[in-house]
Amino acid sequence: MATKRIADEPAYVLHRYDWSETSLILEVFTRHHGRVALVAKGAKRPTSSFRPVLLPLQPLSLAFGGDGDIRTLKSAEWVGGHVMPTxxxxxxxxxxxxxxxxxxxxxxxxxxxxxxxxxxxxxxxxxxxxxxxxxxxxxxxxxxxxxxxxxxxxxxxxxxxxxxxxxxxxxxxxxxxxxxxxxxxxxxxxxxxxxxxxxxxxxxxxxxxxxxxxxxxxxxxxxxxxxxxxxxxxxxxxxxxxxxxxxxx
CATH class of the missing domain: 1.20.1440.120 (Recombination protein O, C-terminal domain)
Incomplete structure (x- = not known):
C-alpha cells in the first residue's frame, strides 16, 4: 500500500511526458520509494514554480501524495550541489x-x-x-x-x-x-x-x-x-x- 503523503523526499527526475496542455507526467527516482510516477499539474505554465526546478540530473526534494499508480506532485525544491552536466x-x-x-x-x-x-x-x-x-x-x-x-x-x-x-x-x-x-x-x-x-x-x-x-x-x-x-x-x-x-x- 502506497503512503498517501510523502514529504522531503530526495529525488531525481528520470523522464517527463506531456500529460495535457499545462501538465506533465514525471518518472522520478527517489531514495526511499524507488521509481515513482507523478503528475505535475500546471508545470508547463509560464508562471509555474515547477518549471525551473523539474530538470534531469539535479538533486531535488519532493513532496507528493495519492495512492494510485500515478501520484500528485505537491512541491519540488532544488537542493543544489552541482551544475548541470554538459x-x-x-x-x-x-x-x-x-x-x-x-x-x-x-x-x-x-x-x-x-x-x-x-x-x-x-x-x-x-x-x-x-x-x-x-x-x-x-x-x-x-x-x-x-x-x-x-x-x-x-x-x-x-x-x-x-x-x-x-x-x-x-x-x-x-x-x-x-x-x-x-x-x-x-x-x-x-x-x-x-x-x-x-x-x-x-x-x-x-x-x-x-x-x-x-x-x-x-x-x-x-x-x-x-x-x-x-x-x-x-x-x-x-x-x-x-x-x-x-x-x-
Whole structure:
C-alpha cells in the first residue's frame, strides 16, 4: 500500500511526458520509494514554480501524495550541489536515466543504488573527462548487482567452480562468467574478476571500484553493453546509439 503523503523526499527526475496542455507526467527516482510516477499539474505554465526546478540530473526534494499508480506532485525544491552536466557527460547522464527506466520497477526501493546514482551524477558534473567511463562502468555493475541480474564474479556461473587467479574468464549474457582462452580479448583473469567482486561487496562500492579497479573498468565496456542489452531486451539502448551517432558526425 502506497503512503498517501510523502514529504522531503530526495529525488531525481528520470523522464517527463506531456500529460495535457499545462501538465506533465514525471518518472522520478527517489531514495526511499524507488521509481515513482507523478503528475505535475500546471508545470508547463509560464508562471509555474515547477518549471525551473523539474530538470534531469539535479538533486531535488519532493513532496507528493495519492495512492494510485500515478501520484500528485505537491512541491519540488532544488537542493543544489552541482551544475548541470554538459556535452558527453550530459548524454551519459541520460544513459544512466534510461537504464533506471528500463530496469527498475515502480515502487521498489533501492536506497543504496540511489546514493550510487547521486555519486555518479556528481562525477559527470565534475567535468573530469577521464572519470566518465569509470563512473558509467561502476554504475552499471552496481545497478545489475543491486537488482539481482549480475552473476557472482567469484565463481564460474554454470558450474559454480571457484576462479583460478591466472585463468581467463568472460562475462557472457546467457551464461554468466565462464572460462575462455587467453586469446579472448574481452576476457579478464580470475584475479581481476575477484578484485571486482571484492569492490562490489564493499560498504561503498562506487568508491571501491573507482579506487581499486579503475584500470579494469575500462575493459568492461563491451561485456557490460551486451549484458545490459540482453536484460533490457534491446539491440541497443537509445542514448548509447545517440552517442555513437554524434561521435560519427
Amino acid at each position: 556535452g558527453e557527460a550530459l548524454l551519459s547522464g541520460y544513459y544512466l536515466n534510461e537504464l533506471l527506466m528500463r530496469l527498475l520497477v515502480r515502487d521498489d526501493p533501492h536506497p543504496r543504488l540511489f546514493e550510487v546514482y547521486a555519486s555518479a551524477v556528481r562525477l559527470l558534473a565534475s567535468g573530469e573527462a577521464h572519470a566518465l567511463q569509470w563512473a558509467l562502468r561502476a554504475f552499471e555493475l552496481i545497478l545489475l548487482k543491486d537488482i539481482g541480474l549480475l552473476p557472482a564474479l567469484n565463481v564460474q556461473t554454470l558450474v559454480l567452480q571457484s576462479l583460478r587467479a591466472d585463468d581467463h574468464y568472460a562475462l557472457v549474457p546467457e551464461a554468466g562468467l565462464q572460462r575462455v582462452s587467453a586469446e579472448d580479448r574481452h576476457a579478464l583473469k580470475g584475479s581481476q574478476w575477484l578484485a571486482l567482486q571484492d569492490a562490489l561487496d564493499d560498504a561503498n562500492p562506487m568508491a571501491a571500484l573507482l579506487r581499486d579497479c579503475a584500470d579494469l573498468l575500462i575493459h568492461l565496456q563491451r561485456p557490460m553493453r551486451l549484458l545490459l542489452n540482453y536484460h533490457c531486451g534491446v539491440g541497443a539502448l537509445r542514448t548509447r546509439q545517440m552517442m555513437l551517432d554524434l561521435q560519427t558526425l
